[in-house]
Amino acid sequence: MKILVCISKTPDTTAKIAFTQNNTKFASDGVQWIINPYDEWYALVRAIELKEKDPSTAVHLITVGGADMEPIIRKALAIGGDEAIRVNAESHDPFYIASQIAAIARQGTYDLIFTGKETIDYNGSAIGGMVAELLDLPYISLATKFDLNGTTATVIRETEGGEETDEASLPLVVSCQKGVAEQRIPNMKGIMGARTKPLKVVEPAAAETLTSIVSFELPPAKAGVQLVAADNPAELIRLLHEEARVF
Amino acid sequence: MSVLIFIDHSEGQIKKASLEALSYGAAVAAQLGTTAEGIILGTVNTDLATLGKYGIKKIHQAADKALDALDAQVYAKLIADTATQSGATVLVFSNNFNGKAVAPRVAVRLKAGLVTGAVALPDTSNGFVVKKNVFSGKAFGHIGLTSPVKVISLNPNSYAIKEGEGAAEIVTLSVTPPAAKVKVTAATQATGEVPLTEAELVVSGGRGLKGPENWGMIEELAKVLGAATACSRPVADAHWRPHHEHVGQTGIAIAPNLYIAIGISGAIQHLAGVNRSKVIVVINKDPEAPFFKAADYGIVGDAFEVVPKMIEAVKKLKGIA
Numbered sequence: 161m162k163i164l165v166c167i168s169k170t171p172d173t174t175a176k177i178a179f180t181q182n183n184t185k186f187a188s189d190g191v192q193w194i195i196n197p198y199d200e201w202y203a204l205v206r207a208i209e210l211k212e213k214d215p216s217t218a219v220h221l222i223t224v225g226g227a228d229m230e231p232i233i234r235k236a237l238a239i240g241g242d243e244a245i246r247v248n249a250e251s252h253d254p255f256y257i258a259s260q261i262a263a264i265a266r267q268g269t270y271d272l273i274f275t276g277k278e279t280i281d282y283n284g285s286a287i288g289g290m291v292a293e294l295l296d297l298p299y300i301s302l303a304t305k306f307d308l309n310g311t312t313a314t315v316i317r318e319t320e321g322g323e324e325t326d327e328a329s330l331p332l333v334v335s336c337q338k339g340v341a342e343q344r345i346p347n348m349k350g351i352m353g354a355r356t357k358p359l360k361v362v363e364p365a366a367a368e369t370l371t372s373i374v375s376f377e378l379p380p381a382k383a384g385v386q387l388v389a390a391d392n393p394a395e396l397i398r399l400l401h402e403e404a405r406v407f
Numbered sequence: 408m409s410v411l412i413f414i415d416h417s418e419g420q421i422k423k424a425s426l427e428a429l430s431y432g433a434a435v436a437a438q439l440g441t442t443a444e445g446i447i448l449g450t451v452n453t454d455l456a457t458l459g460k461y462g463i464k465k466i467h468q469a470a471d472k473a474l475d476a477l478d479a480q481v482y483a484k485l486i487a488d489t490a491t492q493s494g495a496t497v498l499v500f501s502n503n504f505n506g507k508a509v510a511p512r513v514a515v516r517l518k519a520g521l522v523t524g525a526v527a528l529p530d531t532s533n534g535f536v537v538k539k540n541v542f543s544g545k546a547f548g549h550i551g552l553t554s555p556v557k558v559i560s561l562n563p564n565s566y567a568i569k570e571g572e573g574a575a576e577i578v579t580l581s582v583t584p585p586a587a588k589v590k591v592t593a594a595t596q597a598t599g600e601v602p603l604t605e606a607e608l609v610v611s612g613g614r615g616l617k618g619p620e621n622w623g624m625i626e627e628l629a630k631v632l633g634a635a636t637a638c639s640r641p642v643a644d645a646h647w648r649p650h651h652e653h654v655g656q657t658g659i660a661i662a663p664n665l666y667i668a669i670g671i672s673g674a675i676q677h678l679a680g681v682n683r684s685k686v687i688v689v690i691n692k693d694p695e696a697p698f699f700k701a702a703d704y705g706i707v708g709d710a711f712e713v714v715p716k717m718i719e720a721v722k723k724l725k726g727i728a
Contacts, residue, residue, distance in 0.1 A: 173656060173675060173676055174675050177542045177545040177546050179546070197656070197657065198657075201657075253520075254511065254521060255514065255515065255518075255520070255521065258511075258515070280542070280543050280656065280679070281541065281542055281543075282541055282548070283523070283524055283539075283540060283541055283542075283543060284521075284523050284524075285502075285507045285511075285523055285524075286510075286511040286514070286521055286523055287511075288511070289479060289507070289508060289509070289510070289511030289512045289515075290511045290512070290514065290515050290521075292479070292480070292512065293480075293483060293511070293512040293515035293516060294515055297480075298478070298479070298480050298588040298589050299479045299480065299508065299512065300479075300508075300589060301479065301504070301507050301508040302504055302507065302508075304650065314592075317504070318504060318651065318659075319417070319504050319505075319594070320417065320422065320424075320504060320603075320604055320605060321596060321601075321602030321603060321604075321651060322594065322595045322596035322602075322651065323594070323595055323651070324476075324477075324591055324593070324594040324595075325591070325592045325593040325594070326589050326590065326591055326592070327589070327590045327592050328588055328589045328590070329588070337657070338653075338657045338658065339650060368518070368554075369553075370514075370518070370519065370520035370521070370552065370553060370554040371520040371521065371522065371550050371551065371552050371553070371554075372550070372551045372553065373548055373549070373550060373551075374536050374549040374550065374551045375548075375549045376541070376546055376547065376548050376549070377538075377546065377547040377548075377549065378545075378546050379545075379546070379547065379682075382701065382702075382703065383703075385689070385699050385700070385702040385703065385705045386703065386704050386705070387699075387704075387705050387706065387707065388704065388705070388706050389706070390706050390707060390708025390709070390712070390713060391708075393706060393713050393714075393716040393717040393720055394716065394719075394720035394723075396688065396704060396706060396717065396720075397717060397720035397721055397724060398720075398724075399704060400665065400686070400688065400704065401724060404665070404686045404703065404704070406607075406608065406664045406665040406685070406686050407608060407632060407665065
């Protein structure tokens with residue numbers, strides 16, 4: 161079996177969010193970059209677990225990004241996976257990125273393609289669905305549990321205030337979130353081994369860009385908290401009702 | 408040229424997020440000088456003609472029970488084909504669970520630019536630019552769409568439902584759905600509760616409540632307010648509360664009108680899931696809790712003393728004995 165895991169990088173969850181060049185670029189100076197947590201903790205780890213159960217499984221990682229992606233993809237390889245492919249292109253357009261992943265997936269005949277639920281910077285939640293459509297494969301989004309029995313996958317996905325159990329045959333695209341797996345810390349053996357794992361760099365396939373980021377904007381600062389005395393919660397309720405008018 | 412809005416439903420009911428999407432789509436249509444149409448796959452208990460009051464002229468329906476369960480691939484084909492046949496140039500989805508499954512596929516089929524998580528009407532003064540949440544609610548991005556067809560996925564609780572007068576014409580979809588490749592074998596729904604993503608008021612508890620046995624007052628406060636309940640990550644991880652109540656970076660992101668955080672310190676990862684709330688109230692005994700910096704109202708005090716008094720005050724206000 162072959163699994164393709166989509167990996168992207170994002171600013172650390174505690175990074176300061178600011179913009180430069182007249183609010184058109186993310187201010188990346190001094191920002192620490194990490195593997196997008198949904199890709200790392202859930203998509204990648206679940207793929208590794210499937211390989212641990214069935215050692216004949218091949219786990220390939222794919223990323224679309226510039227040379228600055230390499231430390232991130234090496235870190236992912238330190239957690240697990242056999243080899244990685246970097247498509248040498250930078251884009252924020254989900255259709256362009258999905259087209260690159262689909263082009264690689266077509267060459268590799270993968271049984272399973274895992275993505276994270278979304279990236280924590282652009283919050284698109286679009287790549288999995290787009291890749292599935294480009295490859296004409298079924299797609300199960302926002303999975304909280306993924307099990308495999310032969311070539312049949314049983315997946316639990318989250319719905320509004322509940323969940324749903326789905327069954328589908330491979331090949332399949334799944335976007336993963338909390339519940340699918342648990343975060344793993346790479347060990348020394350993994351880190352050393354990652355250095356020699358194949359990392360193939362390929363040039364992008366021709367694909368259109370359908371969206372562009374025009375500008376960014378920070379939300380207006382909060383006016384500051386209005387504190388109410390602990391012995392007078394009734395005043396808080398009055399303020400919420402009469403001043404904030406939320407109920 | 409028209410605007411086509413996907414109407415999502417569950418257990419025979421149209422989701423509130425879809426009423427927001429209908430209102431939004433009607434406003435986009437008015438802005439573009441065209442008409443708004445809806446598409447619904449599957450069966451509901453609602454008289455669809457009444458959706459005209461949201462500004463919808465026509466509803467395309469495939470009233471096939473087999474379509475009550477979502478298969479993103481089947482849905483995408485039917486929606487994209489309908490968009491092409493009806494000449495839709497803008498498609499609107501709610502950015503809820505089903506919307507996230509379907510909208511990206513539809514965008515690919517139509518070679519349409521996609522914006523997910525939209526929070527405002529498009530700016531058409533110079534091109535077609537849509538404002539969306541980025542960086543987990545810490546900023547907004549203005550995304551330009553350059554393709555002839557555009558797909559917008561609207562964040563729940565970002566656009567107010569607008570009701571007027573009118574009845575929609577119902578048109579039966581003249582297509583045969585392809586066979587579903589995803590089989591839904593079970594579905595559970597927390598019945599009688601407001602789904603968290605659709606709730607206008609949310610009461611949320613954290614580790615400060617010390618244990619699951621203390622959730623009675625959280626549930627009661629939620630009940631008297633008509634609010635949904637939520638929790639922080641450590642609470643869900645410790646199985647004090649079900650996973651679907653977990654809000655934050657790794658849980659779900661919500662944007663209610665009121666978020667009351669009780670015994671939650673307000674780590675940056677938690678804030679990422681709730682910072683789009685319109686009003687945030689923090690109850691915490693630690694005056695240094697970071698959450699107070701993100702709050703509109705707060706009480707520095709012991710939740711076990713404060714919350715019962717809040718319940719009494721709400722009861723008195725609402726005349727509940």
